[in-house]
Amino acid sequence: MSLVGRAPDGQTDRMTSSVTYTESPAPSFLFDLDGTLIDSVYQHVIAWRAALAGMGIDLSVWRIHRRIGMSGGLFVSALLRETGLSLSREEIERLQRAHADEYRAQMDSVAPLPGATELLTTLTERNVKWAIATSGNAVTARPALKLLGLPESTPMVTRDLVRHAKPDPDLFLAAAALLDVDPHQAMVVGDSVWDLLAARRAGALGVGLMSGGYGREELERAGAFRVYSDPADLLFRLDELGVRDFMD
Amino acid sequence: MSLVGRAPDGQTDRMTSSVTYTESPAPSFLFDLDGTLIDSVYQHVIAWRAALAGMGIDLSVWRIHRRIGMSGGLFVSALLRETGLSLSREEIERLQRAHADEYRAQMDSVAPLPGATELLTTLTERNVKWAIATSGNAVTARPALKLLGLPESTPMVTRDLVRHAKPDPDLFLAAAALLDVDPHQAMVVGDSVWDLLAARRAGALGVGLMSGGYGREELERAGAFRVYSDPADLLFRLDELGVRDFMD
Numbered sequence: 001m002s003l004v005g006r007a008p009d010g011q012t013d014r015m016t017s018s019v020t021y022t023e024s025p026a027p028s029f030l031f032d033l034d035g036t037l038i039d040s041v042y043q044h045v046i047a048w049r050a051a052l053a054g055m056g057i058d059l060s061v062w063r064i065h066r067r068i069g070m071s072g073g074l075f076v077s078a079l080l081r082e083t084g085l086s087l088s089r090e091e092i093e094r095l096q097r098a099h100a101d102e103y104r105a106q107m108d109s110v111a112p113l114p115g116a117t118e119l120l121t122t123l124t125e126r127n128v129k130w131a132i133a134t135s136g137n138a139v140t141a142r143p144a145l146k147l148l149g150l151p152e153s154t155p156m157v158t159r160d161l162v163r164h165a166k167p168d169p170d171l172f173l174a175a176a177a178l179l180d181v182d183p184h185q186a187m188v189v190g191d192s193v194w195d196l197l198a199a200r201r202a203g204a205l206g207v208g209l210m211s212g213g214y215g216r217e218e219l220e221r222a223g224a225f226r227v228y229s230d231p232a233d234l235l236f237r238l239d240e241l242g243v244r245d246f247m248d
Numbered sequence: 249m250s251l252v253g254r255a256p257d258g259q260t261d262r263m264t265s266s267v268t269y270t271e272s273p274a275p276s277f278l279f280d281l282d283g284t285l286i287d288s289v290y291q292h293v294i295a296w297r298a299a300l301a302g303m304g305i306d307l308s309v310w311r312i313h314r315r316i317g318m319s320g321g322l323f324v325s326a327l328l329r330e331t332g333l334s335l336s337r338e339e340i341e342r343l344q345r346a347h348a349d350e351y352r353a354q355m356d357s358v359a360p361l362p363g364a365t366e367l368l369t370t371l372t373e374r375n376v377k378w379a380i381a382t383s384g385n386a387v388t389a390r391p392a393l394k395l396l397g398l399p400e401s402t403p404m405v406t407r408d409l410v411r412h413a414k415p416d417p418d419l420f421l422a423a424a425a426l427l428d429v430d431p432h433q434a435m436v437v438g439d440s441v442w443d444l445l446a447a448r449r450a451g452a453l454g455v456g457l458m459s460g461g462y463g464r465e466e467l468e469r470a471g472a473f474r475v476y477s478d479p480a481d482l483l484f485r486l487d488e489l490g491v492r493d494f495m496d
Binding site: 035039041042045046049050053058060061062065109111113114210211212213214215216217218221230 | 283287289290293294297298301306308309310313357359361362458459460461462463464465466469478
Protein backbone atom coordinates (compact mmCIF):
# COMPACT_ATOMS: atom_id res chain seq x y z
CA MET A 1 0.00 0.00 0.00
CA SER A 2 1.30 3.41 -0.87
CA LEU A 3 0.97 6.56 1.20
CA VAL A 4 1.12 8.71 -1.94
CA GLY A 5 -2.14 10.44 -2.97
CA ARG A 6 -3.03 12.35 -6.11
CA ALA A 7 -3.62 16.06 -5.60
CA PRO A 8 -6.56 17.76 -7.39
CA ASP A 9 -4.17 19.48 -9.83
CA GLY A 10 -3.12 16.03 -11.05
CA GLN A 11 0.27 15.99 -9.41
CA THR A 12 1.11 13.24 -6.92
CA ASP A 13 1.79 14.58 -3.47
CA ARG A 14 2.75 12.88 -0.21
CA MET A 15 -0.28 12.99 2.17
CA THR A 16 0.94 14.79 5.24
CA SER A 17 -2.29 16.15 6.71
CA SER A 18 -3.38 14.01 9.67
CA VAL A 19 -6.84 12.44 9.97
CA THR A 20 -8.77 12.86 13.19
CA TYR A 21 -9.96 9.62 14.77
CA THR A 22 -10.30 8.04 18.18
CA GLU A 23 -7.27 5.86 18.78
CA SER A 24 -7.90 2.33 19.97
CA PRO A 25 -6.48 1.96 23.50
CA ALA A 26 -3.95 -0.78 24.25
CA PRO A 27 -5.84 -4.05 24.73
CA SER A 28 -6.43 -5.58 28.15
CA PHE A 29 -6.36 -9.36 28.64
CA LEU A 30 -8.94 -11.56 30.34
CA PHE A 31 -7.57 -15.06 30.87
CA ASP A 32 -9.40 -18.30 31.38
CA LEU A 33 -7.59 -20.52 33.93
CA ASP A 34 -7.90 -24.31 33.29
CA GLY A 35 -6.18 -25.27 30.02
CA THR A 36 -5.14 -21.66 29.44
CA LEU A 37 -2.75 -20.84 32.30
CA ILE A 38 -2.54 -24.22 34.09
CA ASP A 39 -2.43 -27.73 32.62
CA SER A 40 -5.47 -29.09 34.45
CA VAL A 41 -8.10 -29.97 31.81
CA TYR A 42 -7.38 -33.70 31.63
CA GLN A 43 -7.38 -34.01 35.42
CA HIS A 44 -10.81 -32.30 35.45
CA VAL A 45 -12.00 -34.71 32.74
CA ILE A 46 -10.88 -37.79 34.66
CA ALA A 47 -12.34 -36.35 37.89
CA TRP A 48 -15.77 -35.86 36.23
CA ARG A 49 -15.53 -39.38 34.75
CA ALA A 50 -14.91 -40.85 38.21
CA ALA A 51 -17.62 -38.73 39.87
CA LEU A 52 -20.19 -39.75 37.24
CA ALA A 53 -19.21 -43.43 37.35
CA GLY A 54 -19.56 -43.27 41.15
CA MET A 55 -23.24 -42.43 40.60
CA GLY A 56 -23.66 -45.16 38.00
CA ILE A 57 -23.59 -42.76 35.03
CA ASP A 58 -21.49 -43.90 32.06
CA LEU A 59 -20.63 -41.08 29.71
CA SER A 60 -17.93 -41.25 27.03
CA VAL A 61 -14.85 -39.37 28.18
CA TRP A 62 -14.56 -37.20 25.03
CA ARG A 63 -18.07 -35.86 25.66
CA ILE A 64 -16.96 -34.78 29.15
CA HIS A 65 -13.83 -33.14 27.66
CA ARG A 66 -15.92 -31.14 25.21
CA ARG A 67 -18.00 -29.72 28.11
CA ILE A 68 -15.10 -28.69 30.35
CA GLY A 69 -14.92 -24.91 30.82
CA MET A 70 -18.64 -24.35 30.70
CA SER A 71 -20.58 -23.68 33.88
CA GLY A 72 -20.97 -26.70 36.18
CA GLY A 73 -24.75 -26.26 36.10
CA LEU A 74 -24.89 -26.22 32.28
CA PHE A 75 -22.43 -29.12 32.21
CA VAL A 76 -24.77 -31.24 34.30
CA SER A 77 -27.86 -30.12 32.33
CA ALA A 78 -26.17 -31.02 29.06
CA LEU A 79 -25.14 -34.44 30.26
CA LEU A 80 -28.59 -35.16 31.66
CA ARG A 81 -30.04 -34.25 28.26
CA GLU A 82 -27.50 -36.47 26.45
CA THR A 83 -28.02 -39.45 28.74
CA GLY A 84 -31.77 -38.98 29.20
CA LEU A 85 -31.26 -39.22 32.97
CA SER A 86 -32.72 -36.95 35.61
CA LEU A 87 -31.07 -36.12 38.91
CA SER A 88 -32.48 -34.47 42.00
CA ARG A 89 -30.99 -31.20 43.22
CA GLU A 90 -29.36 -33.18 46.03
CA GLU A 91 -27.81 -35.65 43.58
CA ILE A 92 -26.48 -32.81 41.42
CA GLU A 93 -24.82 -31.26 44.46
CA ARG A 94 -23.36 -34.65 45.42
CA LEU A 95 -22.00 -35.02 41.88
CA GLN A 96 -20.34 -31.61 41.99
CA ARG A 97 -18.82 -32.33 45.40
CA ALA A 98 -17.52 -35.70 44.14
CA HIS A 99 -15.90 -33.96 41.17
CA ALA A 100 -14.22 -31.40 43.44
CA ASP A 101 -12.91 -34.22 45.69
CA GLU A 102 -11.61 -36.27 42.77
CA TYR A 103 -9.94 -33.20 41.25
CA ARG A 104 -8.25 -32.22 44.51
CA ALA A 105 -6.87 -35.77 44.77
CA GLN A 106 -5.10 -35.22 41.43
CA MET A 107 -4.06 -31.61 41.92
CA ASP A 108 -0.46 -32.62 42.63
CA SER A 109 -0.01 -33.48 38.95
CA VAL A 110 -1.23 -30.04 37.76
CA ALA A 111 1.52 -27.71 36.53
CA PRO A 112 1.53 -24.22 35.00
CA LEU A 113 1.42 -24.33 31.19
CA PRO A 114 4.70 -23.39 29.46
CA GLY A 115 5.12 -19.61 29.33
CA ALA A 116 2.12 -18.80 31.55
CA THR A 117 4.05 -17.07 34.32
CA GLU A 118 6.37 -15.30 31.85
CA LEU A 119 3.40 -14.05 29.81
CA LEU A 120 1.66 -12.52 32.84
CA THR A 121 4.92 -10.96 34.07
CA THR A 122 5.58 -9.46 30.63
CA LEU A 123 2.11 -7.93 30.46
CA THR A 124 2.55 -6.40 33.91
CA GLU A 125 5.97 -5.01 32.95
CA ARG A 126 4.43 -3.38 29.87
CA ASN A 127 1.59 -1.82 31.89
CA VAL A 128 -1.00 -3.99 30.14
CA LYS A 129 -3.98 -4.71 32.40
CA TRP A 130 -5.03 -8.35 32.83
CA ALA A 131 -7.30 -10.49 34.98
CA ILE A 132 -8.34 -14.13 35.35
CA ALA A 133 -11.97 -15.22 34.76
CA THR A 134 -12.82 -18.88 35.39
CA SER A 135 -15.94 -21.07 35.46
CA GLY A 136 -14.35 -22.84 38.44
CA ASN A 137 -15.23 -22.08 42.04
CA ALA A 138 -12.86 -20.21 44.33
CA VAL A 139 -12.12 -23.40 46.30
CA THR A 140 -10.53 -25.18 43.28
CA ALA A 141 -9.33 -22.04 41.43
CA ARG A 142 -7.56 -20.01 44.11
CA PRO A 143 -4.74 -22.59 44.72
CA ALA A 144 -3.74 -21.96 41.07
CA LEU A 145 -2.49 -18.48 42.01
CA LYS A 146 0.28 -19.98 44.14
CA LEU A 147 1.10 -22.48 41.38
CA LEU A 148 1.57 -19.54 38.99
CA GLY A 149 3.60 -17.55 41.53
CA LEU A 150 0.90 -14.85 41.68
CA PRO A 151 -0.14 -12.86 44.76
CA GLU A 152 -3.52 -13.41 46.44
CA SER A 153 -4.46 -9.89 45.28
CA THR A 154 -4.41 -10.92 41.61
CA PRO A 155 -7.63 -9.75 39.91
CA MET A 156 -9.67 -12.93 39.49
CA VAL A 157 -13.38 -13.60 38.97
CA THR A 158 -14.61 -17.09 39.93
CA ARG A 159 -17.93 -18.86 39.35
CA ASP A 160 -19.32 -17.94 42.75
CA LEU A 161 -19.02 -14.20 42.03
CA VAL A 162 -21.32 -14.03 38.98
CA ARG A 163 -24.83 -15.10 38.05
CA HIS A 164 -24.00 -17.22 34.98
CA ALA A 165 -20.74 -18.87 33.93
CA LYS A 166 -19.50 -19.50 30.36
CA PRO A 167 -20.72 -19.51 27.64
CA ASP A 168 -22.64 -16.58 29.16
CA PRO A 169 -20.53 -13.41 29.12
CA ASP A 170 -20.85 -12.57 32.85
CA LEU A 171 -17.38 -13.76 33.93
CA PHE A 172 -15.61 -11.66 31.30
CA LEU A 173 -17.88 -8.63 31.83
CA ALA A 174 -17.13 -8.81 35.57
CA ALA A 175 -13.39 -9.20 34.95
CA ALA A 176 -13.41 -6.16 32.63
CA ALA A 177 -15.29 -4.18 35.30
CA LEU A 178 -12.70 -5.26 37.88
CA LEU A 179 -9.98 -3.77 35.63
CA ASP A 180 -12.15 -0.74 34.81
CA VAL A 181 -11.82 -1.39 31.07
CA ASP A 182 -14.36 -1.53 28.24
CA PRO A 183 -14.93 -5.23 27.32
CA HIS A 184 -14.88 -4.17 23.65
CA GLN A 185 -11.22 -3.25 24.13
CA ALA A 186 -10.34 -6.53 25.85
CA MET A 187 -8.92 -9.76 24.48
CA VAL A 188 -10.27 -12.95 26.03
CA VAL A 189 -7.71 -15.77 26.04
CA GLY A 190 -9.13 -19.28 26.46
CA ASP A 191 -8.71 -22.89 25.39
CA SER A 192 -12.33 -23.90 24.94
CA VAL A 193 -15.15 -23.13 22.55
CA TRP A 194 -17.12 -21.85 25.58
CA ASP A 195 -14.52 -19.14 26.25
CA LEU A 196 -14.71 -17.96 22.66
CA LEU A 197 -18.52 -17.92 22.59
CA ALA A 198 -18.58 -15.99 25.88
CA ALA A 199 -15.98 -13.59 24.46
CA ARG A 200 -18.19 -12.80 21.48
CA ARG A 201 -21.21 -12.25 23.71
CA ALA A 202 -19.10 -9.88 25.82
CA GLY A 203 -18.08 -7.97 22.68
CA ALA A 204 -14.41 -8.88 23.18
CA LEU A 205 -11.98 -10.49 20.74
CA GLY A 206 -11.32 -14.15 21.58
CA VAL A 207 -7.85 -15.67 21.34
CA GLY A 208 -7.70 -19.47 21.35
CA LEU A 209 -5.03 -21.69 22.92
CA MET A 210 -4.70 -25.33 21.90
CA SER A 211 -3.35 -26.27 25.34
CA GLY A 212 -6.77 -27.48 26.57
CA GLY A 213 -6.95 -30.14 23.87
CA TYR A 214 -9.27 -28.51 21.31
CA GLY A 215 -7.90 -28.38 17.77
CA ARG A 216 -7.08 -25.17 15.92
CA GLU A 217 -10.02 -25.51 13.50
CA GLU A 218 -12.61 -25.91 16.28
CA LEU A 219 -11.35 -22.75 17.97
CA GLU A 220 -11.32 -20.84 14.69
CA ARG A 221 -14.86 -21.93 13.92
CA ALA A 222 -15.96 -20.69 17.34
CA GLY A 223 -14.73 -17.25 16.31
CA ALA A 224 -11.13 -17.06 17.53
CA PHE A 225 -9.34 -13.93 16.29
CA ARG A 226 -6.04 -15.84 16.54
CA VAL A 227 -5.06 -19.32 17.76
CA TYR A 228 -1.77 -20.18 19.52
CA SER A 229 -0.40 -23.45 20.91
CA ASP A 230 -0.02 -22.32 24.50
CA PRO A 231 0.92 -19.25 26.60
CA ALA A 232 4.58 -19.51 25.47
CA ASP A 233 3.52 -19.34 21.81
CA LEU A 234 1.23 -16.37 22.51
CA LEU A 235 4.04 -14.57 24.35
CA PHE A 236 6.37 -15.12 21.38
CA ARG A 237 3.84 -13.49 19.04
CA LEU A 238 2.47 -10.85 21.40
CA ASP A 239 2.95 -8.10 18.81
CA GLU A 240 0.22 -9.72 16.69
CA LEU A 241 -2.26 -8.76 19.43
CA GLY A 242 -1.19 -5.13 19.64
CA VAL A 243 1.19 -5.36 22.62
CA ARG A 244 4.43 -3.61 21.69
CA ASP A 245 7.83 -3.76 23.33
CA PHE A 246 7.35 -0.36 24.88
CA MET A 247 3.79 0.50 25.79
CA ASP A 248 2.73 3.94 27.12
CA MET B 249 -30.40 -35.90 -12.54
CA SER B 250 -32.54 -37.58 -15.13
CA LEU B 251 -32.13 -41.03 -16.54
CA VAL B 252 -33.83 -39.92 -19.75
CA GLY B 253 -31.57 -39.50 -22.82
CA ARG B 254 -32.26 -37.92 -26.17
CA ALA B 255 -32.21 -40.34 -29.11
CA PRO B 256 -30.51 -39.28 -32.39
CA ASP B 257 -33.89 -38.82 -34.10
CA GLY B 258 -34.71 -36.11 -31.60
CA GLN B 259 -37.18 -38.12 -29.53
CA THR B 260 -36.51 -38.73 -25.84
CA ASP B 261 -36.03 -42.36 -24.96
CA ARG B 262 -35.46 -44.13 -21.65
CA MET B 263 -31.87 -45.49 -21.58
CA THR B 264 -32.21 -49.18 -21.03
CA SER B 265 -28.96 -50.56 -22.45
CA SER B 266 -26.62 -51.57 -19.65
CA VAL B 267 -23.01 -50.35 -19.37
CA THR B 268 -20.25 -52.85 -18.71
CA TYR B 269 -18.08 -52.00 -15.68
CA THR B 270 -16.43 -53.75 -12.77
CA GLU B 271 -18.68 -53.45 -9.77
CA SER B 272 -17.13 -52.23 -6.53
CA PRO B 273 -17.28 -55.04 -3.97
CA ALA B 274 -18.92 -54.44 -0.59
CA PRO B 275 -16.46 -52.60 1.65
CA SER B 276 -14.54 -54.30 4.44
CA PHE B 277 -13.81 -52.49 7.70
CA LEU B 278 -10.49 -52.11 9.51
CA PHE B 279 -11.00 -50.70 13.00
CA ASP B 280 -8.57 -48.90 15.24
CA LEU B 281 -9.05 -49.92 18.90
CA ASP B 282 -8.33 -47.16 21.47
CA GLY B 283 -10.82 -44.28 21.10
CA THR B 284 -12.60 -46.12 18.27
CA LEU B 285 -14.05 -49.26 19.88
CA ILE B 286 -13.09 -48.74 23.54
CA ASP B 287 -13.06 -45.53 25.59
CA SER B 288 -9.41 -45.66 26.63
CA VAL B 289 -7.68 -42.62 25.13
CA TYR B 290 -7.77 -40.41 28.21
CA GLN B 291 -6.51 -43.23 30.43
CA HIS B 292 -3.58 -43.69 27.99
CA VAL B 293 -2.94 -39.93 28.09
CA ILE B 294 -2.85 -39.83 31.89
CA ALA B 295 -0.68 -42.98 31.96
CA TRP B 296 1.89 -41.38 29.62
CA ARG B 297 1.79 -38.17 31.69
CA ALA B 298 2.56 -40.16 34.86
CA ALA B 299 5.27 -42.27 33.16
CA LEU B 300 6.99 -39.16 31.78
CA ALA B 301 6.73 -37.26 35.07
CA GLY B 302 8.27 -40.29 36.80
CA MET B 303 11.36 -39.73 34.66
CA GLY B 304 11.38 -36.00 35.34
CA ILE B 305 9.95 -35.07 31.92
CA ASP B 306 7.24 -32.40 31.96
CA LEU B 307 5.19 -32.33 28.78
CA SER B 308 1.84 -30.56 28.41
CA VAL B 309 -0.98 -33.09 28.51
CA TRP B 310 -2.63 -31.90 25.26
CA ARG B 311 0.62 -32.62 23.39
CA ILE B 312 0.53 -36.20 24.69
CA HIS B 313 -3.14 -36.51 23.63
CA ARG B 314 -2.33 -35.39 20.09
CA ARG B 315 0.31 -38.18 19.82
CA ILE B 316 -1.85 -41.05 21.09
CA GLY B 317 -2.48 -43.66 18.41
CA MET B 318 0.85 -43.27 16.70
CA SER B 319 3.57 -45.86 17.18
CA GLY B 320 5.17 -45.84 20.64
CA GLY B 321 8.60 -45.41 19.05
CA LEU B 322 7.49 -42.39 16.98
CA PHE B 323 5.66 -41.04 20.03
CA VAL B 324 8.87 -41.05 22.05
CA SER B 325 10.93 -39.64 19.15
CA ALA B 326 8.45 -36.80 18.70
CA LEU B 327 8.45 -35.92 22.36
CA LEU B 328 12.23 -36.01 22.55
CA ARG B 329 12.35 -33.60 19.60
CA GLU B 330 9.77 -31.30 21.23
CA THR B 331 11.49 -31.26 24.61
CA GLY B 332 15.05 -31.28 23.28
CA LEU B 333 15.85 -34.22 25.60
CA SER B 334 17.67 -37.39 24.70
CA LEU B 335 17.07 -40.77 26.29
CA SER B 336 19.10 -43.95 26.13
CA ARG B 337 17.57 -47.09 24.66
CA GLU B 338 17.28 -48.44 28.19
CA GLU B 339 15.47 -45.30 29.38
CA ILE B 340 13.03 -45.47 26.44
CA GLU B 341 12.21 -49.07 27.33
CA ARG B 342 11.73 -48.09 30.96
CA LEU B 343 9.39 -45.29 29.88
CA GLN B 344 7.29 -47.67 27.77
CA ARG B 345 7.11 -50.20 30.60
CA ALA B 346 6.06 -47.45 33.03
CA HIS B 347 3.29 -46.37 30.64
CA ALA B 348 2.02 -49.96 30.33
CA ASP B 349 2.00 -50.32 34.14
CA GLU B 350 0.19 -47.01 34.68
CA TYR B 351 -2.35 -47.89 31.99
CA ARG B 352 -3.04 -51.32 33.45
CA ALA B 353 -3.65 -49.67 36.84
CA GLN B 354 -6.48 -47.65 35.25
CA MET B 355 -7.89 -50.33 32.97
CA ASP B 356 -10.85 -50.92 35.30
CA SER B 357 -12.31 -47.58 34.21
CA VAL B 358 -12.13 -48.45 30.48
CA ALA B 359 -15.50 -49.30 28.88
CA PRO B 360 -16.59 -50.13 25.31
CA LEU B 361 -17.70 -47.03 23.39
CA PRO B 362 -21.46 -46.78 22.81
CA GLY B 363 -22.53 -48.94 19.88
CA ALA B 364 -19.16 -50.68 19.43
CA THR B 365 -20.36 -54.22 20.13
CA GLU B 366 -23.62 -53.70 18.18
CA LEU B 367 -21.72 -52.31 15.18
CA LEU B 368 -19.39 -55.31 14.98
CA THR B 369 -22.29 -57.75 15.44
CA THR B 370 -24.26 -56.02 12.68
CA LEU B 371 -21.33 -56.19 10.26
CA THR B 372 -20.89 -59.90 10.98
CA GLU B 373 -24.63 -60.52 10.47
CA ARG B 374 -24.47 -58.79 7.09
CA ASN B 375 -21.42 -60.82 6.01
CA VAL B 376 -19.21 -57.74 5.99
CA LYS B 377 -15.59 -58.60 6.76
CA TRP B 378 -13.88 -56.62 9.52
CA ALA B 379 -10.68 -56.69 11.60
CA ILE B 380 -8.98 -54.67 14.34
CA ALA B 381 -5.61 -52.95 13.73
CA THR B 382 -3.98 -51.17 16.67
CA SER B 383 -0.69 -49.43 17.44
CA GLY B 384 -0.91 -51.01 20.89
CA ASN B 385 0.93 -54.16 21.87
CA ALA B 386 -0.84 -57.47 22.35
CA VAL B 387 -0.36 -57.28 26.14
CA THR B 388 -2.52 -54.12 26.48
CA ALA B 389 -4.74 -54.69 23.43
CA ARG B 390 -5.90 -58.30 23.79
CA PRO B 391 -7.88 -57.74 27.05
CA ALA B 392 -10.09 -55.39 24.99
CA LEU B 393 -11.55 -58.39 23.13
CA LYS B 394 -13.17 -59.66 26.31
CA LEU B 395 -14.42 -56.14 27.12
CA LEU B 396 -16.12 -56.06 23.72
CA GLY B 397 -17.52 -59.57 24.10
CA LEU B 398 -15.43 -60.82 21.17
CA PRO B 399 -13.79 -64.27 20.85
CA GLU B 400 -10.02 -64.71 21.06
CA SER B 401 -10.12 -65.70 17.36
CA THR B 402 -11.17 -62.18 16.30
CA PRO B 403 -8.92 -60.98 13.46
CA MET B 404 -6.61 -58.44 15.11
CA VAL B 405 -3.21 -57.02 14.18
CA THR B 406 -1.17 -55.52 17.02
CA ARG B 407 2.03 -53.46 17.05
CA ASP B 408 4.28 -56.47 17.65
CA LEU B 409 3.13 -58.15 14.40
CA VAL B 410 4.27 -55.45 11.95
CA ARG B 411 7.41 -53.49 11.18
CA HIS B 412 6.00 -49.97 11.54
CA ALA B 413 2.92 -48.69 13.35
CA LYS B 414 0.72 -45.70 12.39
CA PRO B 415 0.97 -43.33 10.60
CA ASP B 416 2.75 -45.95 8.45
CA PRO B 417 0.24 -48.13 6.59
CA ASP B 418 1.60 -51.52 7.76
CA LEU B 419 -1.08 -52.25 10.38
CA PHE B 420 -3.94 -51.70 7.93
CA LEU B 421 -2.16 -53.52 5.09
CA ALA B 422 -1.63 -56.51 7.40
CA ALA B 423 -5.25 -56.43 8.58
CA ALA B 424 -6.49 -56.37 4.98
CA ALA B 425 -4.21 -59.32 4.18
CA LEU B 426 -5.62 -61.18 7.20
CA LEU B 427 -9.14 -60.72 5.74
CA ASP B 428 -7.89 -61.48 2.22
CA VAL B 429 -9.28 -58.19 0.89
CA ASP B 430 -7.79 -55.44 -1.26
CA PRO B 431 -6.94 -52.45 1.00
CA HIS B 432 -8.34 -50.17 -1.72
CA GLN B 433 -11.77 -51.69 -1.03
CA ALA B 434 -11.46 -51.27 2.75
CA MET B 435 -12.67 -48.52 5.04
CA VAL B 436 -10.39 -47.65 7.93
CA VAL B 437 -12.29 -46.44 11.01
CA GLY B 438 -10.24 -44.48 13.54
CA ASP B 439 -10.37 -41.59 15.99
CA SER B 440 -6.97 -40.04 15.39
CA VAL B 441 -5.24 -38.12 12.62
CA TRP B 442 -2.64 -40.94 12.54
CA ASP B 443 -5.31 -43.49 11.59
CA LEU B 444 -6.49 -41.31 8.73
CA LEU B 445 -2.97 -40.63 7.44
CA ALA B 446 -2.18 -44.36 7.58
CA ALA B 447 -5.47 -45.10 5.78
CA ARG B 448 -4.50 -42.82 2.92
CA ARG B 449 -1.07 -44.41 2.65
CA ALA B 450 -2.75 -47.84 2.54
CA GLY B 451 -5.03 -46.62 -0.26
CA ALA B 452 -8.14 -47.10 1.90
CA LEU B 453 -10.91 -44.62 2.70
CA GLY B 454 -10.64 -43.25 6.24
CA VAL B 455 -13.69 -42.77 8.44
CA GLY B 456 -13.19 -40.57 11.50
CA LEU B 457 -14.79 -40.95 14.93
CA MET B 458 -14.82 -38.06 17.41
CA SER B 459 -14.80 -40.47 20.36
CA GLY B 460 -11.03 -40.16 20.86
CA GLY B 461 -11.27 -36.43 21.51
CA TYR B 462 -10.23 -34.97 18.15
CA GLY B 463 -12.66 -32.46 16.65
CA ARG B 464 -14.56 -33.00 13.40
CA GLU B 465 -12.55 -30.41 11.48
CA GLU B 466 -9.18 -31.93 12.42
CA LEU B 467 -10.33 -35.34 11.18
CA GLU B 468 -11.74 -33.87 7.98
CA ARG B 469 -8.49 -32.01 7.30
CA ALA B 470 -6.58 -35.28 7.75
CA GLY B 471 -8.64 -36.68 4.88
CA ALA B 472 -11.64 -38.37 6.50
CA PHE B 473 -14.23 -39.52 3.98
CA ARG B 474 -16.90 -39.14 6.68
CA VAL B 475 -16.84 -38.25 10.39
CA TYR B 476 -19.19 -39.68 13.03
CA SER B 477 -19.46 -39.10 16.79
CA ASP B 478 -18.85 -42.68 17.89
CA PRO B 479 -19.58 -46.29 16.83
CA ALA B 480 -23.30 -45.86 17.64
CA ASP B 481 -23.53 -42.89 15.28
CA LEU B 482 -21.66 -44.80 12.54
CA LEU B 483 -24.00 -47.79 12.96
CA PHE B 484 -27.03 -45.50 12.63
CA ARG B 485 -25.70 -44.17 9.30
CA LEU B 486 -24.11 -47.37 7.99
CA ASP B 487 -25.85 -47.01 4.61
CA GLU B 488 -23.73 -43.92 3.92
CA LEU B 489 -20.70 -46.23 3.78
CA GLY B 490 -22.21 -48.72 1.36
CA VAL B 491 -23.44 -51.32 3.85
CA ARG B 492 -27.05 -52.16 3.03
CA ASP B 493 -29.66 -53.96 5.10
CA PHE B 494 -29.25 -57.09 3.05
CA MET B 495 -25.78 -57.72 1.71
CA ASP B 496 -24.91 -60.59 -0.66
